Amino acid sequence: MKTHLVLTLAIILLISLVSCSVPVDSYSNVDQYNPSPRRKHCLHKKIIRGKCLKFKKFKVCAHHSKITKCVKFKKFCKCIKLGKPKRKCIKFGFRRTKCADRRGWSTCDQYGTRRICTKKAFHHYCAKRTFIPKCVKHGERKVCRKYKKVPIRKCETKKICDSYSKSVDSYQPQKCKHVKKCKIVSFAKKCVKFRKIKFCKLRILLKKCLQIRKNSYCAQFKCKKVCKHKRRFFQCVRFHKEKYCSQQQHFPPKCLKRKVYKKCIRKIEKKICKIWKQKKICKKYQKKRICLKRKPFQISK
Numbered sequence: 001m002k003t004h005l006v007l008t009l010a011i012i013l014l015i016s017l018v019s020c021s022v023p024v025d026s027y028s029n030v031d032q033y034n035p036s037p038r039r040k041h042c043l044h045k046k047i048i049r050g051k052c053l054k055f056k057k058f059k060v061c062a063h064h065s066k067i068t069k070c071v072k073f074k075k076f077c078k079c080i081k082l083g084k085p086k087r088k089c090i091k092f093g094f095r096r097t098k099c100a101d102r103r104g105w106s107t108c109d110q111y112g113t114r115r116i117c118t119k120k121a122f123h124h125y126c127a128k129r130t131f132i133p134k135c136v137k138h139g140e141r142k143v144c145r146k147y148k149k150v151p152i153r154k155c156e157t158k159k160i161c162d163s164y165s166k167s168v169d170s171y172q173p174q175k176c177k178h179v180k181k182c183k184i185v186s187f188a189k190k191c192v193k194f195r196k197i198k199f200c201k202l203r204i205l206l207k208k209c210l211q212i213r214k215n216s217y218c219a220q221f222k223c224k225k226v227c228k229h230k231r232r233f234f235q236c237v238r239f240h241k242e243k244y245c246s247q248q249q250h251f252p253p254k255c256l257k258r259k260v261y262k263k264c265i266r267k268i269e270k271k272i273c274k275i276w277k278q279k280k281i282c283k284k285y286q287k288k289r290i291c292l293k294r295k296p297f298q299i300s301k
Helices: 002-021 163-168
Strands: 038-082 086-095 102-161 176-236 242-251 255-298
């Protein structure tokens, strides 16, 4: 029984302590049937994209096609026109003839001199000329500086008689007079101010060189002794030796005309768009705030 009493007393003391710790506002009008509302306070917020406000259109390739493109070229030369092949003797020999005691040699019968140029010089000459007109004699003449409009009048004379004098006295001669009437028909120009201008009376054509070239000529000569006519003598010494070609060298024909052409040595494949289509992307979004983490708390009314 004693233990039960001690336990009940301890529970009563605890309840009284808890009720004393909670503060009670005596002035606040607390509605027992309608308690104060609870609001959740956001601890962590985040801005996300909402609706699209502005769109942008651009082209996107739907189908590609591959093409080959040459990156590196190499030049090649090809001969179009060939010349004739040539032969040249590189080794000579001697052969026997009928005569066994003859030999041959050549001597010069007639000598002469030949002029050889040792020093060249140049002189300039005009290759292209033109003619420029130049005024030699000047003159003066009058030219109108200011015009004035002058009216052209057309005049007519009319005879006007007095009809009153005839009605009074029929035998009395009529009194008539001539009246001149003028009217402006048109206007003519008349010079009121002159000025003097110069003009060319006599012109001559002057020569002017447009292109100058130079030509070479020999400034110094030298005379050299040469043989004009040769004569051959034969003397047989057992065998006559006649010179002939024992070995020839063949030279290939030279190219007279060449053709240069390009050849591709390196190619790459390149993509080119054949079909295009339009695509729409959002350029500007609406900003929207959302709460990631909330904390509930109570506000008293």
